Amino acid sequence: xxxxxxxxxxxxxxxxxxxxxxxxxxxxxxxxxxxxxxxxxxxxxxxxxxxxxxxxxxxxxxxxxxxxxxxxxxxxxxxxxxxxxxxxxxxxxxxxxxxxxxxxxxxxxxxxxxxxxxxxxxxxxxxxxxxxxxxxxxxxxxxxxxxxxxxxxxxxxxxxxxxxxxxxxxxxxxxxxxxxxxxxxxxxxxxxxxxxxxxxxxxxxxxxxxxxxxxxxxxxxxxxxxxxxxxxxxxxxxxxxxxxxxxxxxxxxxxxxxxxxxxxxxxxxxxxxxxxxxxxxxxxxxxxxxxxxxxxxxxxxxxxxxxxxxxxxxxxxxxxxxxxxxxxxxxxxxxxxxxxxxxxxxxxxxxxxxxxxxxxxxxxxxxxxxxxxxxxxxxxxxxxxxxxxxxxxxxxxxxxxxxxxxxxxxxxxxxxxxxxxxxxxxxxxxxxxxxxxxxxxxxxxxxxxxxxxxxxxxxx
Numbered sequence: 056x057x058x059x060x061x062x063x064x065x066x067x068x069x070x071x072x073x074x075x076x077x078x079x080x081x082x083x084x085x086x087x088x089x090x091x092x093x094x095x096x097x098x099x100x101x102x103x104x105x106x107x108x109x110x111x112x113x114x115x116x117x118x119x120x121x122x123x124x125x126x127x128x129x130x131x132x133x134x135x136x137x138x139x140x141x142x143x144x145x146x147x148x149x150x151x152x153x154x155x156x157x158x159x160x161x162x163x164x165x166x167x168x169x170x171x172x173x174x175x176x177x178x179x180x181x182x183x184x185x186x187x188x189x190x191x192x193x194x195x196x197x198x199x200x201x202x203x204x205x206x207x208x209x210x211x212x213x214x215x216x217x218x219x220x221x222x223x224x225x226x227x228x229x230x231x232x233x234x235x236x237x238x239x240x241x242x243x244x245x246x247x248x249x250x251x252x253x254x255x256x257x258x259x260x261x262x263x264x265x266x267x268x269x270x271x272x273x274x275x276x277x278x279x280x281x282x283x284x285x286x287x288x289x290x291x292x293x294x295x296x297x298x299x300x301x302x303x304x305x306x307x308x309x310x311x312x313x314x315x316x317x318x319x320x321x322x323x324x325x326x327x328x329x330x331x332x333x334x335x336x337x338x339x340x341x342x343x344x345x346x347x348x349x350x351x352x353x354x355x356x357x358x359x360x361x362x363x364x365x366x367x368x369x370x371x372x373x374x375x376x377x378x379x380x381x382x383x384x385x386x387x388x389x390x391x392x393x394x395x396x397x398x399x400x401x402x403x404x405x406x407x408x409x410x411x412x413x414x415x416x417x418x419x420x421x422x423x424x425x426x427x428x429x430x431x432x433x434x435x436x437x438x439x440x441x442x443x444x445x446x447x448x449x450x451x452x453x454x455x456x457x458x459x460x461x462x463x464x465x466x467x468x469x470x471x472x473x474x475x476x477x478x479x480x481x482x483x484x485x486x487x488x489x490x491x492x493x494x495x496x497x498x499x500x501x502x503x504x505x506x507x508x509x510x511x512x513x514x515x
Contacts, residue, residue, distance in 0.1 A: 103143065107136050116495065126449040127504050129425070129491035130310035133389065134378060141377035153343075156376040161320070163383055168295040170303075170322040172329035175376060176336060179284040179306025179319040180213035181369040183254075185332055186280050186302050186321060187217035190252060192331055194364050197278055197301075198223060202251040207237045208480035210256045211456050212465065214282050214304075218254060219469060226250070227461055227474050232482045235413040235427055235455065236263045243271060245474070252278040257286035257296045258456075259427045259489065260312075262419040265291040265299050272300070280304075284319070287312040288390045288422035297322040302332075307375070310491075312389060312422065313382035315375040331364070339366035390422055392494035396501055397423045403505055407512050409434035423492055427455060430486040435515045438486045448507045450490055458484030 094102075116131040145151050157175050165173040176182050190198045198204075200222040206215055208227040218225050229241040235258045242253070253272060255263055272279045279300025283289070287305055289296045297303025307318035323329040326345075333343045341348045341361040348361040404412050411429045415421045430438045442452050457463055459480035466472050490504075 100140075104136060104140065107139055111136060111139075124449065125451045127491060127496070127500060128451045128493075129453060131493045131495045132309065133314055133385070133493070133495060134382065137381045138378045141381060142374040145373040145377055151373050153337075153370045153376070154373050156373045156380065157371055160376040160379040160383070163380065164320055165322065167383060167386070168297055168303075168322050170295075170298045171325050172323040174321045174323060174329050174332040174336060175371045175379070176319045176321065176369045177371050177375070178317050178369075179282075179304055179308065179311075180211070180217070181367075182284075182304035182306070182319040182321045183214050183217040183282060184220065184367070185335055185369060186304055187221040187223070187254075188335060188365070188367075189302070189328070189331060190218070190223065190278060190280075191221045192335070192364065195331070198251045201249070203247065203249040204252040204254055205242065205245060205250060206254045207256055207258070208459050208461060208477045209235065209258065209456060209483050210282065210460065211284065212460060212463070214254065214256060215460055215472075218252075223252075224249070224471055225469070227472055227477060227480075229477045229479045230258075230483065232429060232479050232487075233411075233414050234261060234263075234416075235259055235483060235487075236261060237268075238479050239264060239267055239271075241479075242268075246271065246275050246277075250275065250277065252280065254280040254282065255300075256282040256284075257289055259413060260286045260289050260422040260424040261413045261415055262286065262289045262291045262296050262421060264416055264419075265294075265296075266418070269299060283322075284311065285424035286422055288386065290420040290422075291416075292418040293420070298324070300324065302328055307379060307382070312393075312424065313379065313386050315371070315378040315382065318371055318375040318379065334364050335366040336369045337366060338362065338368060339364040389494040393423055393492055396492060396494075396496060397426065399501055399505065400426050400508075403508050403512075404428065409436070409512065409515060425453075425489040425492045427487065427489045429483065430488075432482070432486065438488055441511065442488055444511050445490065445507065450504060450507060452488050452490055455483050455487040455489055458487070 117128045145156065161173045161175050165171065176185060201224055203224045203226050204218045205228050206225050207230050209230045215225055226245060228245055229238040230236060231238045237255060255268065257263055281297050281300055281303040283297040283303045284306035286296050297305065301324050303322040305320040307313050307315040321332055323332065330344055330346060334340065337343055339362045341363055348358055349363060351361065401412055404410050409431045411431065413427050430441060445452050459477055460466055461472055461477060462484060
């Protein structure tokens with residue numbers, strides 16, 4: 056079932072750390088204390104756990120400068136001793152490059168989102184990049200150079216640069232300030248004779264209206280890709296986002312729903328998609344492919360070094376995958392806590408006449424990445440007034456990703472991006488902001504935040 060973390064039983068080598076099935080040969084260790092006292096692997100793990108727990112207790116889940124300035128930062132580190140021990144295990148077993156933990160994490164992630172397969176990469180931006188180049192895959196191209204891809208105007212920039220780098224033309228679609236997602240009327244109006252694909256984003260964890268989008272995709276025979284980097288766990292009518300099209304991109308950066316330090320994943324609609332992505336992830340190499348290498352006419356080629364496609368080096372590490380195995384098990388609890396906090400904050404926002412937040416469709420099950428806010432056009436204060444107040448009170452703020460990407464300096468490098476007025480994107484650009492939503496925020500911290508918001512709003 057989607058959203059359920061399966062028990063480990065996939066036939067892969069045991070990769071668990073302390074208390075698991077992995078055993079370290081302590082005879083290979085050179086530490087004098089180990090030799091003299093004949094410490095067992097279990098002894099070593101207990102000793103290390105004590106040290107790590109002590110270090111974590113005096114550490115700071117935000118950076119030091121952030122802690123001095125903000126009582127309510129954008130995010131806090133959600134990893135703990137389990138993830139750190141898993142990383143230590145990978146390093147002390149000298150298996151740090153992509154190996155069995157990566158494959159195990161991919162399988163468990165695919166089970167969680169209920170997709171055919173999943174391919175881990177080194178970032179969410181790399182996930183967008185691979186999906187874009189999959190459209191132009193020389194061995195089976197779905198699109199031709201210069202074909203048009205529609206992308207929302209408010210998104211992370213690599214979501215836009217990726218199809219451009221793949222030789223495709225990007226056309227920006229406006230967004231709806233009521234949802235922060237793609238404006239469905241503008242989307243329908245902008246589908247033209249050269250439009251071949253739609254690359255959605257479920258912004259801030261709010262699912263797009265997939266019924267209407269699916270009908271448009273089917274009517275115009277478009278390839279659908281989904282950027283879910285801020286939406287892990289979100290669903291439309293019970294179906295996880297990232298499973299409606301060819302593939303979905305996810306990010307596991309520090310502030311996201313789960314953290315692998317850096318890292319990302321691609322949900323795949325078929326085994327063929329996953330196979331092509333694995334080859335492209337690693338230089339176009341057959342090494343990690345499941346299918347046998349094709350026969351080659353040149354007898355001088357070493358079959359171990361067969362390259363069948365173009366590609367990059369976007370591979371993750373075992374340390375990242377090890378983090379992911381533990382974080383994925385914690386994800387349901389993280390998201391439940393995020394929802395609890397969001398409800399409390401949204402209740403204050405919804406009672407304000409001057410602030411709003413994205414509305415979710417009745418069929419949508421959001422997985423909020425943060426707390427997005429929009430200052431009303433007729434409010435007696437500006438977005439900048441609110442930002443200054445919150446920052447002075449110790450609440451960290453951010454703009455809504457790029458704002459309207461067409462207004463960023465880099466957009467001038469690509470004149471074709473300019474597609475006329477984008478009033479919804481402009482509204483979010485001029486009047487939008489967001490604050491953090493960490494599952495580790497205590498009720499006392501949320502109380503203090505709500506007091507700040509109510510104090511500001513009460514002045515108007």
